[in-house]
Amino acid sequence: MLRIRYRISIKGSEILQNSSPILFLPNHQGLIDPIILLSQIYRFSTATPVMSEKYFDLPIAKWYFKRLGAVRVSDLETGNRDTQVLKSITRSVYKGFKRKKNIVIYPSGQLAAQGYEKIFNKKSAYHIVSTIPENVQIVGVRISGLWGSMWSKARTGKSPDFSIQLIKGIFYTVANFLFFVPKRAVSIEFVDITSIAKEQAIPGQKPFNTFLEGFYNLYGEEPVLFLKHIFYLPPSKRKA
Numbered sequence: 001m002l003r004i005r006y007r008i009s010i011k012g013s014e015i016l017q018n019s020s021p022i023l024f025l026p027n028h029q030g031l032i033d034p035i036i037l038l039s040q041i042y043r044f045s046t047a048t049p050v051m052s053e054k055y056f057d058l059p060i061a062k063w064y065f066k067r068l069g070a071v072r073v074s075d076l077e078t079g080n081r082d083t084q085v086l087k088s089i090t091r092s093v094y095k096g097f098k099r100k101k102n103i104v105i106y107p108s109g110q111l112a113a114q115g116y117e118k119i120f121n122k123k124s125a126y127h128i129v130s131t132i133p134e135n136v137q138i139v140g141v142r143i144s145g146l147w148g149s150m151w152s153k154a155r156t157g158k159s160p161d162f163s164i165q166l167i168k169g170i171f172y173t174v175a176n177f178l179f180f181v182p183k184r185a186v187s188i189e190f191v192d193i194t195s196i197a198k199e200q201a202i203p204g205q206k207p208f209n210t211f212l213e214g215f216y217n218l219y220g221e222e223p224v225l226f227l228k229h230i231f232y233l234p235p236s237k238r239k240a
Helices: 013-015 033-043 060-068 081-096 124-130 162-173 194-201 205-216
Strands: 006-011 022-026 048-052 071-073 137-144 184-192
Touching: 006 162, 013 184, 022 033, 033 048, 033 137, 033 184, 048 060, 071 162, 081 162, 124 137, 124 194, 124 205, 137 194, 137 205, 162 205, 194 205
Parallel strands: 006 184, 022 137, 048 071
Antiparallel strands: 137 184
16 A cells, blocks of 8 residues: 555665564654554564554554554653653563564654754653663664655644545545556665664763764755645645
8 A cells, every 4th residue: 555655765674684672763754654664674574663642542543553563652742751651661662672572662752843853852762772681773764755745744834633644645546546646755774773872872861862863864954845646736836
């Protein structure tokens, strides 16, 4: 289904064939990127995502997340203020590592509000990495191409409604006669950052979050792309 709309390219997929548990730390451009990311990871291995309750409990998507074994936690956007959320996330992640599971967690805990990633003062990734078991590999994930999609904040400045966007997506697919859906190019890059992430966690939370932002924003701010949804309509003239 994803291939209908997206042209996905991957770099560093050899990292996914590691036998030790992996902690994936991706940036977060749009509501659809966890599904895209997991679809690619599952080509080589498995992974358990840590998800905010407001997304996990979506009626249409909940069955999918349950099948993935997703870990449901309280709203991650308030995780920097709620110590119980942080403890819950850490406890769940460490349980996964003991069972030799790969874990996906978003350091920002929320959708990007611009064409680059900001971690702000979120604590979950730092707390996990600073005490991570020795045998766990840390993999940074750079996802690009979704800034400007209907799943991002680019159009309205607000997080889109997953259910509404899914219904729109089905409509667009039908309107394009299935085979003519304009494709959005999405790139996913996996990088082993185990050693440097542990080093950057030693000075404290702020230097660690700054390191992650530098990793995600290596190529600079991503230009917004408002790709048309129906092939026979003219291209969108909107630039920002």
